[in-house]
Amino acid sequence: MLYFAALREQLGTAGEEIELPAGVSTVAALRSHLRGRGGAWQLALADGKLVRMAVNQDMAPPAAVLKAGDEVAFFPPVTGG
Amino acid sequence: MKIAVQAQDFDAGAEMRALSRDPKVGAVASFVGVVREVGMTLEHYPGMTEKALRKIAEEAKSRWQVLDCTVIHRVGPLEPTDQIVLVAVSSAHRGDAFSACEFIMDYLKTQAPFWKKEAAGWVEARASDDKAAERWR
Numbered sequence: 001m002l003y004f005a006a007l008r009e010q011l012g013t014a015g016e017e018i019e020l021p022a023g024v025s026t027v028a029a030l031r032s033h034l035r036g037r038g039g040a041w042q043l044a045l046a047d048g049k050l051v052r053m054a055v056n057q058d059m060a061p062p063a064a065v066l067k068a069g070d071e072v073a074f075f076p077p078v079t080g081g
Numbered sequence: 082m083k084i085a086v087q088a089q090d091f092d093a094g095a096e097m098r099a100l101s102r103d104p105k106v107g108a109v110a111s112f113v114g115v116v117r118e119v120g121m122t123l124e125h126y127p128g129m130t131e132k133a134l135r136k137i138a139e140e141a142k143s144r145w146q147v148l149d150c151t152v153i154h155r156v157g158p159l160e161p162t163d164q165i166v167l168v169a170v171s172s173a174h175r176g177d178a179f180s181a182c183e184f185i186m187d188y189l190k191t192q193a194p195f196w197k198k199e200a201a202g203w204v205e206a207r208a209s210d211d212k213a214a215e216r217w218r
Contacts, residue, residue: 005124005196006203050206057129059192073126073194077206080123080154080195081114081166081186 004075007051010044020066027053028062030072050077082142082150084134086125088157093167096151100171106148110178111169112186116159119199123156123165126194130154137188141170144184145177152185154195187213 002015024033031053035045045051053060054073066072083096093113100109134152141147153167168185172178191214197204 002126004126004194005198054126054129054194057126057132059133073129075126075194076196076203078191078194079197079204079206080125080193081190 002071002073004073006076007044007074010040012040020068025065026062027055027060027064027066027072030066031062031074034074045074051075052077082135082138083152084131084138085153086127086130086134086156087153088155090155090164091153091167093164093169096153096167097169100149100151100169103148103171105173106171107173108175108178109169109171110175110182111167112182113164114166114186116161116163116165118161119201120158120160121197121199121204122158123154124196124198125154125156129194133193134189137185137192140188141181141185145181146172146174147177147181148172150181150185152189154189154193156195184217187217190214 001018003011003013008014021033024030031045035042052075055064056071093111097109097111100106138150138152141150148171150170151167155165159165168182170178170182190210
């Protein structure tokens with residue numbers, strides 16, 4: 001798991017390794033699982049917040065399916081250029 | 082195709098001359114983004130950034146008659162008037178070069194994982210950038 005920019009600051013971490021919990025098979029489910037940690041997690045990953053997700057360094061829709069060993073990243077909408 | 086994500090500045094003229102060395106090239110179109118008014122720090126997602134830029138450039142090559150292209154994006158601390166990004170596209174004719182250059186820039190703005198932070202905080206994404214990218218669908 002990797003977190004970038006404002007999200008990294010809000011969560012207080014740039015990344016971590018987690019075991020995919022039982023029943024969590026999509027990016028959207030993982031987001032809601034992390035939200036369950038409460039506190040900053042609940043706020044930063046709330047439903048109304050615009051959060052972009054990537055799986056193995058490709059932008060991924062919420063329904064993207066996860067497997068063991070995937071690199072998953074959460075970050076705010078991008079602002080380069 | 083040249084894709085680079087780097088802290089150091091670039092020479093847009095030299096990059097464009099490099100693209101025009103192919104005798105098949107009749108046009109080189111380019112865009113340079115510059116830091117306006119306030120300094121900033123650019124964060125990115127190492128690995129994905131290069132992958133995303135390459136994908137966008139490949140997509141442009143599949144849509145237009147593009148001979149070659151160069152995308153350079155800087156990261157780290159930048160001051161007003163500093164160059165941020167260069168997109169340069171070579172083609173036989175100007176139409177393809179102009180369109181591909183604008184397409185790459187519009188997609189970069191919404192698909193490449195860069196984030197700007199100013200003294201006042203993180204820069205918010207703009208809906209107008211999403212609109213600009215959507216018109217190419």
